Amino acid sequence: MAKPFRETLETKDFVVTAEAGPVKGSNVTKMIEHIELLKDRVDGLNVTDNQSSVMRYPSLGACLLIKEHGGEPILQITCRDRNRLAIQADLLFAYSRGINNVLCLTGDSIDVGDHKEAKPVFDLDSVQLIHLVRTLNSGKDMTGNELDGGVDFCIGASATPSADPIEPQLIKFEKKLNAGVGFIQTQAVYDLDEFKRFMEHARKTDREVKILAGIVPVIGAKMAAYMNENVPGIFVPQYIIDELAQAPKGTGVSKGIEIAARMIRQMKGEKICDGVHIMFIGREERVPDILEAAGL
Amino acid sequence: MIIAERKPLEEIKNMIAGYKRILVVGCGTCVTICWAGGEKEVGILSSQLRLASNKEENELSILEAVVERQCEKEMVEELRDKVQEVEAVLSLGCGAGVQTVADIFEDKPVFPALNTAFIGMPEGEGLWTEMCGACGDCFLDRTGGICPIVRCAKGLLNGPCGGTRKGGKCEIDPEKDCAWVLIYRRLEKQGRLELMRKYYEAKNYRAVKRPGKVQAVQA
Amino acid sequence: MEKVGKIIAFCCAESAYRAADRAGRLRIRYPDNVRVIRVPCAGRVSVLHILKAFEKGAAGVLVMGCQEGACQHLTGNARAKERVKYAANLLQEAGIDGERVKMVNFGPDMAQKFVREIKEMVEKIKEGK
Numbered sequence: 001m002a003k004p005f006r007e008t009l010e011t012k013d014f015v016v017t018a019e020a021g022p023v024k025g026s027n028v029t030k031m032i033e034h035i036e037l038l039k040d041r042v043d044g045l046n047v048t049d050n051q052s053s054v055m056r057y058p059s060l061g062a063c064l065l066i067k068e069h070g071g072e073p074i075l076q077i078t079c080r081d082r083n084r085l086a087i088q089a090d091l092l093f094a095y096s097r098g099i100n101n102v103l104c105l106t107g108d109s110i111d112v113g114d115h116k117e118a119k120p121v122f123d124l125d126s127v128q129l130i131h132l133v134r135t136l137n138s139g140k141d142m143t144g145n146e147l148d149g150g151v152d153f154c155i156g157a158s159a160t161p162s163a164d165p166i167e168p169q170l171i172k173f174e175k176k177l178n179a180g181v182g183f184i185q186t187q188a189v190y191d192l193d194e195f196k197r198f199m200e201h202a203r204k205t206d207r208e209v210k211i212l213a214g215i216v217p218v219i220g221a222k223m224a225a226y227m228n229e230n231v232p233g234i235f236v237p238q239y240i241i242d243e244l245a246q247a248p249k250g251t252g253v254s255k256g257i258e259i260a261a262r263m264i265r266q267m268k269g270e271k272i273c274d275g276v277h278i279m280f281i282g283r284e285e286r287v288p289d290i291l292e293a294a295g296l
Numbered sequence: 297m298i299i300a301e302r303k304p305l306e307e308i309k310n311m312i313a314g315y316k317r318i319l320v321v322g323c324g325t326c327v328t329i330c331w332a333g334g335e336k337e338v339g340i341l342s343s344q345l346r347l348a349s350n351k352e353e354n355e356l357s358i359l360e361a362v363v364e365r366q367c368e369k370e371m372v373e374e375l376r377d378k379v380q381e382v383e384a385v386l387s388l389g390c391g392a393g394v395q396t397v398a399d400i401f402e403d404k405p406v407f408p409a410l411n412t413a414f415i416g417m418p419e420g421e422g423l424w425t426e427m428c429g430a431c432g433d434c435f436l437d438r439t440g441g442i443c444p445i446v447r448c449a450k451g452l453l454n455g456p457c458g459g460t461r462k463g464g465k466c467e468i469d470p471e472k473d474c475a476w477v478l479i480y481r482r483l484e485k486q487g488r489l490e491l492m493r494k495y496y497e498a499k500n501y502r503a504v505k506r507p508g509k510v511q512a513v514q515a
Numbered sequence: 516m517e518k519v520g521k522i523i524a525f526c527c528a529e530s531a532y533r534a535a536d537r538a539g540r541l542r543i544r545y546p547d548n549v550r551v552i553r554v555p556c557a558g559r560v561s562v563l564h565i566l567k568a569f570e571k572g573a574a575g576v577l578v579m580g581c582q583e584g585a586c587q588h589l590t591g592n593a594r595a596k597e598r599v600k601y602a603a604n605l606l607q608e609a610g611i612d613g614e615r616v617k618m619v620n621f622g623p624d625m626a627q628k629f630v631r632e633i634k635e636m637v638e639k640i641k642e643g644k
Binding site: 304305306336339340343344345346347348350351352 | 561562563566567569570605606608609610611
Binding site: 106127164 | 450455456458461463464493496501
């Protein structure tokens with residue numbers, strides 16, 4: 001059985017988590033392949049929840065699969081699709097099946113997804129969600145009723161170090177830290193100077209929280225431009241787009257992995273943060289290559 | 297003010313298909329101001345329907361009227377004589393207006409010619425922007441007068457989300473400002489950023505139980 | 516000549532009406548199914564006037580005002596231009612070719628242009644048939 005993530009956060013110098021993307025359907029074969037491939041190579045494995053508002057197999061179900069296969073799952077819950085009742089119920093279920101780690105997210109907007117006429121829920125926001133999990137951890141539900149059988153989640157949240165303007169994001173980030181999170185998985189980081197400044201601010205607010213830098217390999221100049229335009233929270237800087245444009249044809253993926261690994265080495269070597277969170281959706285089978293190239 | 301938009305003509309024609317005598321009735325208040333359902337718009341819609349029915353060689357005779365406020369029973373009552381002469385009523389009122397007409401004249405089919413959209417204000421000539429979501433639990437004191445429920449695409453009370461685009465634009469629309477960036481700038485201008493730093497608990501979405509009822513007392 | 520429906524020409528008193536008048540004095544021939552309506556300014560013509568003209572059987576409507584920047588009432592011809600565009604859309608929605616309504620700009624002595632525009636509209640209507 002995998003080591004509890006909470007323990008790893010406390011004891012390991014450089015924590016590594018990765019993300020697996022679920023299938024659009026009930027055929028979990030590929031997901032299980034990815035889980036088997038990654039479960040022993042990372043300290044925690046996230047599964048996204050209707051990411052980019054595209055309907056898929058739920059994070060909760062995928063986390064059960066991870067558990068069944070001996071991995072350490074990190075459940076992702078967004079506020080977009082579930083109200084406070086559904087969220088609390090799902091958390092009780094998750095805990096009862098051995099899922100102890102939860103990442104609290106607002107959720108992408110309905111408009112970027114493939115069910116554009118759906119009613120967005122957003123009964124809660126991510127900060128309220130963090131508070132909610134803390135409340136459940138203390139043995140009560142959101143309206144103060146005692147729980148018959150409690151929960152004890154390790155709570156995480158996200159952050160966006162590259163936002164422009166950055167000040168409103170920092171205020172939001174501080175609220176998350178003050179709400180009491182054990183770990184942060186940031187959105188994709190590309191600019192290390194900018195990230196260092198963000199880390200300074202983070203350390204001032206909360207020395208204890210573990211911050212894992214988001215790593216999203218970019219495999220081509222066109223992909224980078226597309227992501228900048230369409231994927232919320234991602235800003236690939238021009239110099240990386242240039243480096244990718246200069247790579248010989250057909251080497252895009254390797255180049256992207258090379259750039260990502262280079263960044264990870266620097267983060268680890270200079271102790272910039274407490275670890276990384278690798279997101280290579282659609283190419284989960286290449287994650288071990290990144291880990292190897294980064295010396296993890 | 298309530299902002300509405302006229303439905304496409306095709307949709308309206310389908311609603312009234314088969315009826316040979318109709319009353320087209322507008323409203324003199326909100327929908328007049330937002331150029332959707334006032335006297336001019338009643339005239340224009342009626343004219344279009346006549347032109348279309350002539351072309352398609354359908355029989356259609358149209359009576360036209362405007363009521364000062366279509367959501368007031370007494371004012372809608374004034375239409376009684378005209379309503380008796382027709383088979384159906386096509387209302388250019390907002391949702392409240394259409395339903396008031398439908399309630400008063402229960403034996404007549406009443407159709408909505410408008411899509412009621414939101415409570416808003418004019419940003420430019422003929423350009424209306426949503427301002428208020430009628431949530432029944434106004435939060436404007438804490439955000440420098442900018443509503444996060446409708447002007448933030450996700451209705452966050454502790455914003456912004458991580459999806460803000462470069463330059464402080466909203467995740468869903470590069471032309472739209474992120475409401476929380478606007479709130480930040482407004483509070484910063486007033487030296488009241490501590491309001492944004494506060495943690496706000498989950499919203500009471502049942503502050504107004506739908507369908508809402510308010511009993512007021514005249515002073 | 517084949518019978519074509521009436522054309523209503525709303526003519527601004529300062530420009531188009533004078534041009535029409537001049538065409539008459541110079542005895543330039545133009546189709547006789549045109550009804551010229553003198554208005555103080557093209558901006559006086561409403562969207563409803565245009566629609567009603569078609570309702571009453573017109574086959575085409577011309578809104579004729581001063582040249583851009585030369586409107587005696589400053590913005591009348593600009594407003595007329597917007598209204599004609601809007602009316603064209605409304606006509607299209609109702610199943611009538613939006614090109615049957617047109618905005619034209621004139622100087623007061625442009626008699627030839629007046630005749631040309633009438634003839635063009637007649638052609639357009641004939642083609643539509």
